[in-house]
Amino acid sequence: MAKKHNKEQETSAVSLISMVDQSSPITEQYRTIRTNIQFSSSADKRIKTIVITSSGPGEGKSTTSANLAVVFANSGQRTLLVDADMRKPTVHKSFGLTNNRGLSTILSTETQVGDVVNATHVPNLFVVTSGIKPPNPSELLGSVRFDVVMDELSRLYDIIIFDMPPVVTVTDAQIVSSKADGTILVVREDVTRKDAVMKAKELLELTKAHVLGVVYNGSKDASDKGYYYYYGN
Numbered sequence: 686m687a688k689k690h691n692k693e694q695e696t697s698a699v700s701l702i703s704m705v706d707q708s709s710p711i712t713e714q715y716r717t718i719r720t721n722i723q724f725s726s727s728a729d730k731r732i733k734t735i736v737i738t739s740s741g742p743g744e745g746k747s748t749t750s751a752n753l754a755v756v757f758a759n760s761g762q763r764t765l766l767v768d769a770d771m772r773k774p775t776v777h778k779s780f781g782l783t784n785n786r787g788l789s790t791i792l793s794t795e796t797q798v799g800d801v802v803n804a805t806h807v808p809n810l811f812v813v814t815s816g817i818k819p820p821n822p823s824e825l826l827g828s829v830r831f832d833v834v835m836d837e838l839s840r841l842y843d844i845i846i847f848d849m850p851p852v853v854t855v856t857d858a859q860i861v862s863s864k865a866d867g868t869i870l871v872v873r874e875d876v877t878r879k880d881a882v883m884k885a886k887e888l889l890e891l892t893k894a895h896v897l898g899v900v901y902n903g904s905k906d907a908s909d910k911g912y913y914y915y916y917g918n
């Protein structure tokens with residue numbers, strides 16, 4: 686019984702506070718993160734593709750990715766959220782979508798990008814779910830096909846956010862970070878270990894990822910809905 690409960694929690698939908706309450710201080714924090722990302726962009730290097738990762742599991746990567754995607758879309762930019770966590774996908778659950786086709790489908794078949802993009806009820810927000818769990822996520826993300834897909838998406842959207850697995854346990858986030866314009870590391874209060882953050886940073890630097898900053902997911906108590914985020918270089 687307890688085991689089943691844990692398993693369900695592992696892949697549950699995340700709270701889309703930015704969608705349900707635009708005036709919440711938490712939504713305002715996501716807007717601040719958005720502004721900081723926009724300020725990291727320069728005329729010669731626009732930040733268009735962003736990886737969200739963290740050192741370990743359950744630190745708020747998917748929550749941060751989904752809410753950031755909503756506030757980017759709210760600012761009028763054509764925004765795409767890609768569930769690039771093909772190991773523990775949650776984006777389809779958060780947005781109430783089916784997951785028969787998605788990223789793994791375009792990377793492993795002839796399916797075109799346009800066939801797997803879902804509109805959402807947030808204007809300007811589009812979603813690519815993870816697709817059926819493939820046996821080889823890292824190989825798919827490291828493939829030439831992934832580069833081609835990323836190029837194509839970059840032409841179609843203003844901002845693309847990749848929700849990724851943790852960087853310390855599997856190589857997926859390192860691979861995509863090396864191709865993306867920027868990477869954000871999520872740190873969760875009382876969960877993230879300091880040595881793990883150092884390790885994550887080291888692994889991202891190894892692949893020449895452009896780490897834009899850290900999102901501090903700082904609520905101890907889920908019951909007060911107090912997710913507070915800070916951002917800095």
Ligand SMILES: Nc1ncnc2c1ncn2[C@@H]1O[C@H](COP(=O)(O)OP(=O)(O)OP(=O)(O)O)[C@@H](O)[C@H]1O
Nearest residue numbers: 699700742743744745746747748773902904907912
């Ligand atoms: N600050 C917070 N306070 C309370 N609950 C939170 C907070 N941040 C995230 N959560 C909850 O913790 C769980 C894990 O969050 P989330 O799915 O965003 O993490 P993740 O890093 O994507 O996890 P995974 O490594 O499994 O992909 C979710 O149920 C989410 O709603």
Ligand SMILES: [Mg+2]
Nearest residue numbers: 746747770775
């Ligand atoms: Mg996740």
